[in-house]
Amino acid sequence: MAVLSHDTFLTGFDGGLRGGPLPPGVTARIPAEAARRFDVYRNNVAVSLTEALASRFPVIRRLVGDEFFRAMARVFAEAHRPQSPVLAEWGDSFPDFLAGFPPLANWPYMADVARIEYARGVAFHAADAEPLDPQLLTGADPETLILHLHPSLQVLASDHAAVSIWQQNQPGAQASPLPAAPETALILRDRAHEVPVHSIGPGDVAMLAAIQSGATLVASAEAGLAADPAHQAQALLVHLMQAGAIVMRRGHLP
Known part of the structure; x- marks a missing residue:
């Protein structure tokens, strides 16, 4: 089996997390189990990102309802992956996402409420x-x-x-x-x-x-x-x- 470069592996792994095929280089002790196990991992990542977003934007979650928020969070996470392992830093682009999200076109205040929520997180973690x-x-x-x-x-x-x-x-x-x-x-x-x-x-x-x-x-x-x-x-x-x-x-x- 050819050795994959780091960038190639990351690209394939990210594609797999977004619903693509099993990433090259990912296997299991029983090869036939690899795809099923990766499906579990993919779902866990989606759930973790959704929960992280819900923790950062509880008022938005309350305003739109839990079911709608979870579906919306998955759409957001597909296009706005965390750039840091610290999930508390994630979500700075969520207000702009809400401003351009067609299902929320009749509720333009959502983006500004989300800006308040994100700013509170920034304030909480600000330097002493x-x-x-x-x-x-x-x-x-x-x-x-x-x-x-x-x-x-x-x-x-x-x-x-x-x-x-x-x-x-x-x-x-x-x-x-x-x-x-x-x-x-x-x-x-x-x-x-x-x-x-x-x-x-x-x-x-x-x-x-x-x-x-x-x-x-x-x-x-x-x-x-x-x-x-x-x-x-x-x-x-x-x-x-x-x-x-x-x-x-x-x-x-x-």
Whole structure:
């Protein structure tokens, strides 16, 4: 039997997992059993990928139902194989897949809900950072003070009420009328290692963007007011401080 190159073997093995013939080089002690045993392995891979996707996107699974989700997950997995053995990193292309999946054309918010779910996973696994001691801000000059935000913090804009949809599909949540306006999500990992999702307004969005760009506290607050004349910068700062989302800059004071 000819020796297969590594790439040839991988190509044949992947094709076999996708429903193709038994890959070259795959055999069993009883050769006639090889195809049947590979069928079992192929099914186990499909089930494992489906379960991994369901764990990462539980709200999507709840919204479409278990049977539909499993069928959809298999379609996705056929075209979007994991590129890493760490399945927790898989699924970044799932929201875009949902946006272009014809059976979901009448539910365009699904993709944005999935983006929230994937972002929560990214936030949960983000690097650690030491929360800033509020005492260090005492007497700091807001004209020169530059704040630093936790690596887990993300802001996701949606064309839909995606935050409310996500919130209403959490365990024990009560259904209520959805906002008519689009929502923007604030996602971060808090001090308790929970990853809450909050809807924030244009003032918060603008202030956070300014902070992340390296603007001073005064300039960031002014950006918030420019986006929303009623914006309360202090309320946002208190929320971030309580969550541990304002952090020490490595090797420096804030």
